[in-house]
Amino acid sequence: MDYIIDGLAKAFKIIFSLDKEFLLIVFTSLKCALVSTGLAALVGVPFGIVIGHKKFIGRQFIITVLNTLMSLPTVVVGLMVYSFLSRQGPLGSFGLLYTLTAMVIGQFILSFPILCGLTVTAVRSLDRKVELTTLSLGANPIQGLIMLLKEARFGIFAAVIAGFGRVFAEIGVSMMLGGNIRGYTRNITTTIALETSKGEFSLGIALGMVLLMIAFAINIIFAQLQRNSKNCLCIG
Amino acid sequence: MRKIFVVSLGFILLLSSYSAAEETIKMATTTSTYESGLLDYILPPFEEKCNVKIHIISVGTGKAIKLGENGDVDIILVHARKAEDKFVSDGYGVNRQDVMYNDFIILGPQNDPATISGLKDINEVLRRIYNAKYTFVSRGDDSGTDKKEKSLWSKAGLNPAGSWYLETGQGMSATLRIADEKDAYVMLDRATYLFNKGKIRLKKLAEGNKDLLNFYGVIAVNPHKHPHVNYKLSVALIEWLTSGECREMISKYTINGSQLFYVDSRE
Numbered sequence: 001m002d003y004i005i006d007g008l009a010k011a012f013k014i015i016f017s018l019d020k021e022f023l024l025i026v027f028t029s030l031k032c033a034l035v036s037t038g039l040a041a042l043v044g045v046p047f048g049i050v051i052g053h054k055k056f057i058g059r060q061f062i063i064t065v066l067n068t069l070m071s072l073p074t075v076v077v078g079l080m081v082y083s084f085l086s087r088q089g090p091l092g093s094f095g096l097l098y099t100l101t102a103m104v105i106g107q108f109i110l111s112f113p114i115l116c117g118l119t120v121t122a123v124r125s126l127d128r129k130v131e132l133t134t135l136s137l138g139a140n141p142i143q144g145l146i147m148l149l150k151e152a153r154f155g156i157f158a159a160v161i162a163g164f165g166r167v168f169a170e171i172g173v174s175m176m177l178g179g180n181i182r183g184y185t186r187n188i189t190t191t192i193a194l195e196t197s198k199g200e201f202s203l204g205i206a207l208g209m210v211l212l213m214i215a216f217a218i219n220i221i222f223a224q225l226q227r228n229s230k231n232c233l234c235i236g
Numbered sequence: 237m238r239k240i241f242v243v244s245l246g247f248i249l250l251l252s253s254y255s256a257a258e259e260t261i262k263m264a265t266t267t268s269t270y271e272s273g274l275l276d277y278i279l280p281p282f283e284e285k286c287n288v289k290i291h292i293i294s295v296g297t298g299k300a301i302k303l304g305e306n307g308d309v310d311i312i313l314v315h316a317r318k319a320e321d322k323f324v325s326d327g328y329g330v331n332r333q334d335v336m337y338n339d340f341i342i343l344g345p346q347n348d349p350a351t352i353s354g355l356k357d358i359n360e361v362l363r364r365i366y367n368a369k370y371t372f373v374s375r376g377d378d379s380g381t382d383k384k385e386k387s388l389w390s391k392a393g394l395n396p397a398g399s400w401y402l403e404t405g406q407g408m409s410a411t412l413r414i415a416d417e418k419d420a421y422v423m424l425d426r427a428t429y430l431f432n433k434g435k436i437r438l439k440k441l442a443e444g445n446k447d448l449l450n451f452y453g454v455i456a457v458n459p460h461k462h463p464h465v466n467y468k469l470s471v472a473l474i475e476w477l478t479s480g481e482c483r484e485m486i487s488k489y490t491i492n493g494s495q496l497f498y499v500d501s502r503e
Contacts, residue, residue: 086306087306087308087464088306088307092306092307093464097308098293098308179293180293180294181291181292182276182292183289184289184291185291197409197413198271198409199409199432
């Protein structure tokens with residue numbers, strides 16, 4: 001029991017003294033997750049809107065694939081991207097293995113299906129009548145689409161946050177593609193794994209607390225968004 | 237619109253913080269060297285002198301050599317002489333140099349059910365553990381320590397298998413931790429032992445055999461095989477690791493008053 005209490009005490013010391021290495025680790029996690037989710041949103045949201053909005057052959061199939069990919073195991077993504085990025089692989093000449101870029105690529109693949117899939121759901125769940133009404137009031141299709149997006153915005157925000165939550169807390173991709181390099185690709189989850197294997201608990205606990213706090217914050221935003229979208233539907 | 241502007245500006249800033257100013261080289265090394273903290277002590281002077289950042293990837297020796305063969309790293313620091321020689325003779329590595337050595341030891345439960353305490357003969361140690369079928373935890377990850385352990389078993393004419401022989405597939409400290417939790421026998425390098433001494437219950441039972449010596453070598457990845465590697469800096473790093481100044485630092489590196497690595501030209 002002593003070592004847990006001892007670890008906790010040291011963990012608080014690390015957090016409140018704003019230890020440089022600790023901050024860098026947290027920053028690395030945030031940076032990679034933000035960039036990868038941001039890029040995934042740039043691509044995934046438009047895709048999701050198109051798939052959710054348009055009716056075409058194979059649409060249901062794409063949605064099923066997206067839903068399956070949502071639960072893609074992180075180590076499988078790690079393995080796939082690793083084999084491509086290694087110097088022996090097809091993209092080897094870029095020398096990307098064990099860099100932040102490699103982590104971002106892996107995390108992008110993880111968050112893309114979530115972002116895209118949840119956007120599809122958000123767009124599909126909208127009342128079709130909103131768009132039809134807008135169109136019948138004389139709006140052109142573009143304006144109709146904008147109206148649609150306004151209605152779906154909370155659902156899309158929620159999709160982005162869910163994507164961020166996934167990559168922020170994952171370890172498989174970070175470990176396999178980042179290599180846990182100190183002062184460079186070492187992030188919250190890989191540090192916790194390393195520190196636990198070394199039998200050091202304090203830094204791990206401190207980072208675990210940060211991870212929990214951020215997950216908590218994400219969930220608060222998520223709940224808020226859901227409430228807002230409900231209000232919005234009532235008005236609409 | 238302003239919101240979008242602010243968000244994209246922040247995003248661009250994040251992206252731009254990627255570009256690294258100084259030169260970097262990648263070194264694959266063993267978990268036992270890395271976790272001992274030695275590299276954090278002997279590398280910074282070199283990094284400062286050459287204005288370079290060394291990215292250390294800590295894996296088992298087997299994986300480190302694979303990374304070198306694939307050209308994913310510039311230099312490797314490992315401990316498995318046979319595999320190192322093969323790495324060089326296959327043309328993947330050049331300029332191999334001895335760096336330092338220490339030795340392996342056997343830890344086990346306080347009550348020593350296989351009665352190996354104080355034995356010098358490593359064959360006898362392994363035979364007794366084998367006969368007692370008492371839990372033995374192995375790295376099982378093709379690391380230098382794993383290769384060494386496997387070679388000792390085969391030298392003793394034994395083939396460890398069965399529910400008492402556990403392979404973790406993890407690094408040295410993680411494996412030690414598992415052995416400690418299971419109250420099992422384990423073979424590990426002295427540096428990792430000294431580093432973890434206060435945190436484990438297992439007792440040092442057998443040591444001091446010539447067969448248990450553990451030599452570390454550094455090898456640059458061959459630039460003719462992989463033209464993209466930073467050979468110049470790798471050679472500079474090898475020069476630094478074998479320099480008098482660095483050797484003195486290695487000899488002076490202690491944990492709780494015990495020396496972890498020794499420098500001495502063997503052969």
